[in-house]
Amino acid sequence: MERSTGKRAGAAVCALAALLGSAACSAEREEPFGGRAVIEVDRPVALVDEKVRIRVTGLAPGQEITVSAETGSLHGDWRSRAVFRADGRGVVDLARAEPLRGTYGGADGMGLLWSMKAERKGVGSYRTEPPHQRPGLDVRLTVTGEGAELAERTLTRVQMAEGVRHRELTADEDGVAGTLYLPPEGAPKAAPALVIGGSEGGESMRDVAALLASRGHPALSVCYFGCEGRPKELARIGLEYFAQAAGLLARQHAADPGRLLVIGASRGSEPAQMLAQYHPGLVEDAVVYASSNQVGDAVSVDHLHAWTVDGEPYTEEDVPLDRVRGRVLGIVGDEDGVWSSEYRSEAITEEEGNELLVYPRAGHFVAGHPYLPEQRTTYPVEGGGEIDTGGTRAGNARAKADSWPRVLRLLRN
Known part of the structure; x- marks a missing residue:
């Protein structure tokens, strides 16, 4: 079903206001709007070498967002980011969408993970505790738009499975x-x-x-x-x-x-x-x-x-x-x-x-x-x-x- 736009919703509100005898009708309702942004992940817990599919839904068609990833290491945090424009359904599918700008280019569903960079200067290699000390690596995903955080979710990348x-x-x-x-x-x-x-x-x-x-x-x-x-x-x-x-x-x-x-x-x-x-x-x-x-x-x-x-x-x-x-x-x-x-x-x-x-x-x-x-x-x-x-x-x-x-x-x- 086609998603409603702010323009249509605004018209409906104005019509209701007219029936109630009110002249109030805000021009702000001419702007498109989405629902609640959600980060969808097919496998939030997966082995570190496994692909995951990341999608952001609930956006307005054409809405510009920034999707970021962050994880920790022995030498501080590593971060990546990519700016996208939502498709006509209000969806950003990272496996198909090309970033407008960011730490990687071209459609790449795992780009946010490999393109993370160290926050501290001079750190060239990603290093963590040995796998038996840190079996899972948590990656925090966030979606922001117009200066506000719209959604967040944590992935767990398993480098040593339970029972090993x-x-x-x-x-x-x-x-x-x-x-x-x-x-x-x-x-x-x-x-x-x-x-x-x-x-x-x-x-x-x-x-x-x-x-x-x-x-x-x-x-x-x-x-x-x-x-x-x-x-x-x-x-x-x-x-x-x-x-x-x-x-x-x-x-x-x-x-x-x-x-x-x-x-x-x-x-x-x-x-x-x-x-x-x-x-x-x-x-x-x-x-x-x-x-x-x-x-x-x-x-x-x-x-x-x-x-x-x-x-x-x-x-x-x-x-x-x-x-x-x-x-x-x-x-x-x-x-x-x-x-x-x-x-x-x-x-x-x-x-x-x-x-x-x-x-x-x-x-x-x-x-x-x-x-x-x-x-x-x-x-x-x-x-x-x-x-x-x-x-x-x-x-x-x-x-x-x-x-x-x-x-x-x-x-x-």
Whole structure:
């Protein structure tokens, strides 16, 4: 049914006033009006990698509104905004409507989530507590118009589902440092995933491991340097350490040991490919983000080689992939500013069955799942200047949104 306008309502009021013998009739009623604005969300609580449909209803046709999103992090709040004009039914459907202006452009139903920016200056990366400490991330949505708040609603983005178990591992007690995430008790056996981060050290991809466990896959976020009991620098890291981590993961009750997948990002893509190549009985498939088939040097002033095998420096210039039991899936941006990951990953496709996904306008930050605030693409460096990691935040967001379902399919199949 067609929505009434203020003009029609005004005419009706004037007619009633005339019948009652009153001359009062305000010109303000010539303005269109809507009903009560409502933010509709199909899944207000959903896994962090799941799309949600956001619509604002109850507006006047053509009404201009601002839809904003806000969430917290370890370094303060992150916010995004987009200005829209309601359609003829008084609706703004974020999946279809193009913002007039805002923190993202073009119709994108999840644009408000990935385009959030830090309120504090100098904060480039969105970081929260580990998933087992903060299982859900609350995002507050608000709708404003003409200076007034018209509606608000909170989404909960789940990064660790209820029932998922975790155990922190130490090099001294377990031989491996990291965090093990396991699906809820009673879950069917599934392909496990070993997750290896890059030259930042520590456990930068712990949220990926927790999310995979939430989807039924035992996962281990392994720390190979920059944590207690491990080297301080990326230098002379033994391949046997990663094999030990993979073996520990494969022995978990919920793991299907013959289907283990290793995920490596940036410098972590090197040991991921090495593990698939030299331990095919342990590892089936590999997913490598911002990858390089060429082996880099140590990130150290005292050592030349990054990796060792049986205690000896690994001196191969390229990682051969002819012994990989399953598939290698490379995911890169065509504007990678750290290294030319597209060029340095071409050898992946020389073996049948492997695949290299190259995303336009994406840079080095293509790893992991989508729909979290995207990192800045430029960072200040000590001594002045900046490092440009390449691509755009929008390009990185699109790369993650397209590649993540492919990673999940590889795990399932």
